[in-house]
Amino acid sequence: MLLCGFACPGDTAIIRAIKSIARRSPFRNMTTRGGHTMSAAMTNCGHCGWVSDARGYRYETIDPLTGKSWPDMPGMLARLGHRAAAAAGFTDFHPDACLINRYVSGSRMSLHQDRDEADFDQPIVSVSLGIPATFLWGGLKRRDRPEKITLVHGDVVVWGGPDRLRYHGIATVKDDRHPLTDHARINLTFRKAH
Numbered sequence: 079m080l081l082c083g084f085a086c087p088g089d090t091a092i093i094r095a096i097k098s099i100a101r102r103s104p105f106r107n108m109t110t111r112g113g114h115t116m117s118a119a120m121t122n123c124g125h126c127g128w129v130s131d132a133r134g135y136r137y138e139t140i141d142p143l144t145g146k147s148w149p150d151m152p153g154m155l156a157r158l159g160h161r162a163a164a165a166a167g168f169t170d171f172h173p174d175a176c177l178i179n180r181y182v183s184g185s186r187m188s189l190h191q192d193r194d195e196a197d198f199d200q201p202i203v204s205v206s207l208g209i210p211a212t213f214l215w216g217g218l219k220r221r222d223r224p225e226k227i228t229l230v231h232g233d234v235v236v237w238g239g240p241d242r243l244r245y246h247g248i249a250t251v252k253d254d255r256h257p258l259t260d261h262a263r264i265n266l267t268f269r270k271a272h
């Protein structure tokens with residue numbers, strides 16, 4: 079479900095919270111198991127954070143860059159994730175992880191499934207902030223041709239139930255400017271990892 083503009087109220091406070099998180103756990107470009115560097119920079123907040131390195135993808139309670147816990151998920155963000163899930167019909171969603179991706183011109187995210195979480199009955203809540211991007215909404219098989227959906231500042235996408243394991247990604251981002259994020263797109267995905 080696409081909730082247009084759902085995250086617009088409070089957007090300034092969300093950006094402020096992300097800056098504060100990134101001062102403690104900085105954005106970094108993680109590498110895949112295959113040794114490729116991801117073009118979107120990433121950090122996390124919450125009880126656990128998603129990490130990728132030569133050992134593969136997983137959730138960790140300690141940020142490997144700082145050796146400390148990930149920054150707490152601010153209540154305001156946890157509530158945003160919960161409210162968006164509820165608006166899409168998932169009434170019992172209490173995220174314990176929030177991945178934060180930062181895209182600039184040329185960044186992309188190839189088609190993938192989110193399958194490192196323990197319980198696929200829990201949805202994914204994805205919040206877009208800053209410059210626009212084209213969301214690729216695929217099928218349950220990688221070869222299914224994805225639908226292209228433009229996501230702009232404040233848009234929230236929720237997927238779950240029979241769509242929980244749909245392939246999705248972000249097409250190469252084009253340069254643009256937004257008053258709150260300058261030349262970047264910030265994406266938050268709220269998840270129940272454990």
Ligand SMILES: O=C(O)CCC(=O)C(=O)O
Binds near residue numbers: 179187213
């Ligand atoms: O940036 C987006 O909109 C999608 C991000 C995503 O799919 C992910 O972090 O797993």
Ligand SMILES: [Mn+2]
Binds near residue numbers: 190191192
């Ligand atoms: Mn994903």
